[in-house]
Amino acid sequence: MSQTEYSQNLLDHCINETDASGRLPDYRGKVRDIYNLPDNQMAIVVTDRISAFDHIFPEAIPFKGQLLNLIAWHNFKAIQPVCPHHVxxxxxxxxxxxxxxxxxxxxVVVRGYLAGHAWRVYDQGGRTLCGKKLPEGLRRNEALPEPLITPTTKATRGHDEDISEDEIISGGLVHPDRWEEIRRVSLSLFDQGSEMAAQKGLILVDTKYEFGISNNELVLIDEVHTPDSSRYFYADEYEKRLAEDAPQKQLSKEFLREWLIENRHHENLDNQLPRLPDDLRISIYERYRELYEKxxxxxxxxxxxxxxxAFLADLLAWYDRK
Incomplete structure (x- = not known):
């Protein structure tokens, strides 16, 4: 099979939107379509949509949804002893x-290294992130003295915004006792995710956790330690690239963000989204697949x-009849 045939065959397998043979989602997020089910359950369809800088791109990534969902399921099973999950x-x-x-x-964003958004803030002179002081003299992608929790708001429209832990509590967003539980669980999850990554020759750089409450119990929801919610570096090349101030070889959605920044597309996303080239879409698929397999x-x-x-319609109908 030629490269062109390989690419086209992949690009023919993209789920951008779902309708369950006429039944529309009860909620459509950046990546997931949600269908309500009886007995306080829901069907979460992980599509092949991709977003960056809070914008959803019209071009989907082949099989991204399957890879993302299966990585999340693999990790949800692993973290069960640390925190109950919703799956x-x-x-x-x-x-x-x-x-x-x-x-x-x-x-809840936990950061072990100065990368991504944190580096962009630091590089522009910022030394405080979500109320946390950052020491002088750090290099891009360098390990932080200790993992930091840098929360964000969960915007229904527009951009998520950085918020401090003090603002979360003083604003009444989360009860202080519950927030202490969230802090403890988030750092434990990050420790476990870091250990799992290290066993596979990877470094868990940073990650995002979302939590919900069920019967007054803290529950991990959405996804966990996936390339959409996390950033991974290759451990074997990390020190050499850090010493050379070279970009780290990584497995994450940051690859798309960097492409947008390099091509200056990020400056005008509110007005016009660029078309994602087919070769970029294939490259993103291959990175997701590599992380899944690792x-x-x-x-x-x-x-x-x-x-x-049609399959989805039958599945939803089966749950409705249960």
């Missing part, structure tokens, strides 16, 4: 059945997407 079943690589929780209005230790066997909406 009940994964009946299809694109679908998760989950219990419904009351989501908390903040996202983390799980198994080869990715994609499930063809034609007929998915």
């Amino acid at each position: 009940l079943d994964v009946p299809h690589p694109n679908v998760t059945i989950a219990r419904r929780c009351d989501p908390l209005p903040v996202e 983390l799980t230790g198994t080869s990715f066997e994609p499930t063809p997407t034609p007929g998915f909406n």
Whole structure:
């Protein structure tokens, strides 16, 4: 198969929107379509949409949803001893059945290294991030003295914004006792994710956690330690690249953000989204696949997407009849 045939075959397998043969989602997020089910459950369809800088791009990434959902499921099972999660079943690589929780209005970002958004703030002279003081003299991608929790608001429209822990509590967003639990659990999850990554020759650089409440219990929701929510570096090249001030070889969605910045597209995203070239879309797919295979230790066997909406309609109907 030629490279052109390989690329076109992949690009024919993109789920951008779902309708379950006429039944529209009850909620459509940046990546996930949500269908409400009886018994306080929901079907979460992880599509192939991709977003960056809070913008959803019209061009989807082939099989991204399957890779993302399966990585999340692999990691949800691993973190169960640390924190309960909302996943009940994964009946299809694109679908998760989950219990419904009351989501908390903040996202918890844990950072172990000065990368991404944190580096951009630091590089522009900022020495405070979400109320946390950063020491002078740090280099891009250098390990922080200790992991930092740098929360953000969870915007329903527009951009998520940095927020301090003091502002979360003083603003009444989360009860102080609950926030202390969230801090403890988030750092424990980051420790476990870091250990799992290290066993696979990777460094967990930073990650985002979302939590909900179910029967007064803290529950991890959405996703965990995936390339959409996390940044990974290759451990074997880390020190050499750091010493040379060279970009780290990484597995994450930051690859798309960097492409947008390098081409100056990020400056005008509110007015015009650039078209994602096919070769970029294939490259992103291959990075997601590489991370899946590294983390799980198994080869990715994609499930063809034609007929998915009919399958989804049958699945939802089965749950409705239960």
